[in-house]
Amino acid sequence: MPEIVVSARNRSEKGKNVNRRLRAQGLIPGVLYGARKDAVPVAVSPKEIGSILRSASGENTLFDLDLGGSRRKVILKEFQVEPIKGRLLHADFYEVALDQTLEVDVHVEIQGVPVGVKVQGGVLDIVTRELRIECLPTDIPEKIVVDVSELEMGKHIRVSEVKVPDKVKVLTEPDVVVVHVVAPRAEEEVAPVAAEAVPTEGAAVAEPEVIKKGKAVAEGAEGEEKPEKPERAERAEKPEKKEKKEGGSWSVSATRGSATAPPATTRASWWWTRSRPGPAPARGARRPTPGWPRPGSAARTCCSSSPSRS
Numbered sequence: 309m310p311e312i313v314v315s316a317r318n319r320s321e322k323g324k325n326v327n328r329r330l331r332a333q334g335l336i337p338g339v340l341y342g343a344r345k346d347a348v349p350v351a352v353s354p355k356e357i358g359s360i361l362r363s364a365s366g367e368n369t370l371f372d373l374d375l376g377g378s379r380r381k382v383i384l385k386e387f388q389v390e391p392i393k394g395r396l397l398h399a400d401f402y403e404v405a406l407d408q409t410l411e412v413d414v415h416v417e418i419q420g421v422p423v424g425v426k427v428q429g430g431v432l433d434i435v436t437r438e439l440r441i442e443c444l445p446t447d448i449p450e451k452i453v454v455d456v457s458e459l460e461m462g463k464h465i466r467v468s469e470v471k472v473p474d475k476v477k478v479l480t481e482p483d484v485v486v487v488h489v490v491a492p493r494a495e496e497e498v499a500p501v502a503a504e505a506v507p508t509e510g511a512a513v514a515e516p517e518v519i520k521k522g523k524a525v526a527e528g529a530e531g532e533e534k535p536e537k538p539e540r541a542e543r544a545e546k547p548e549k550k551e552k553k554e555g556g557s558w559s560v561s562a563t564r565g566s567a568t569a570p571p572a573t574t575r576a577s578w579w580w581t582r583s584r585p586g587p588a589p590a591r592g593a594r595r596p597t598p599g600w601p602r603p604g605s606a607a608r609t610c611c612s613s614s615p616s617r618s
Contacts, residue, residue: 342403420457464488
């Protein structure tokens with residue numbers, strides 16, 4: 309496999325606006341880090357990273373990152389893609405040691421047509437599409453091939469039955485099902501619709517009978533007499549409203565002057581004393597204050613004048 313070299317440069321400035329200007333120049337921001345090493349901000353070309361992602365090994369591709377004349381063996385750890393147009397926005401690179409193992413996810417490729425699908429009419433269902441493995445960086449396989457040619461209806465292949473290279477250790481649980489053949493789901497049967505009878509050429513077509521308003525539906529209903537509807541009960545006469553008896557009296561308390569004086573010169577306080585039953589006072593009438601006037605005062609009647617003050 310030929311070596312892949314990606315050129316990169318250091319980034320001294322950070323921030324959202326700086327990254328936008330960097331993308332406008334045709335580059336994307338990235339970070340280079342590794343075990344027991346400080347993170348280094350870098351800038352790379354998105355076209356070179358895109359070509360690595362489209363290769364056979366994809367994210368597990370081992371390549372050299374040329375940073376200021378020094379090359380470092382890295383793999384693409386993470387990347388960020390714009391959701392609408394699919395452009396690369398950010399990439400993380402992990403510097404690996406060639407003598408130390410690492411864990412990666414490898415794609416599972418299904419090969420062949422199962423007997424349960426070709427002969428027995430089953431459906432192939434892929435359950436697991438990636439396997440977690442551990443190996444040296446130079447021993448990372450591009451894919452793991454699973455042959456399903458002999459797989460029958462109702463049978464399955466587990467992780468423990470998958471064949472991998474000798475230098476590769478599978479970390480996924482051995483009881484996990486990778487692929488199996490299942491019976492197709494039964495479709496719901498639709499009841500056939502009865503075809504309408506087509507009349508012959510010589511046969512007369514009977515016109516549908518129109519039921520008019522008031523016509524009896526059942527035969528023989530014409531002779532039956534319809535029961536007479538009971539006459540509506542006469543509306544009960546509304547009881548006459550009883551006239552309310554007048555009750556109550558008006559009182560006045562003259563503060564100055566005389567109660568018999570003209571309204572313009574008399575200052576008096578009027579209120580309504582109600583004795584039930586009786587009509588309510590007119591709107592705006594003033595009600596008496598409880599406990600006033602006191603018994604025996606000179607302002608009990610409208611005809612009594614206020615006492616003179618010396």
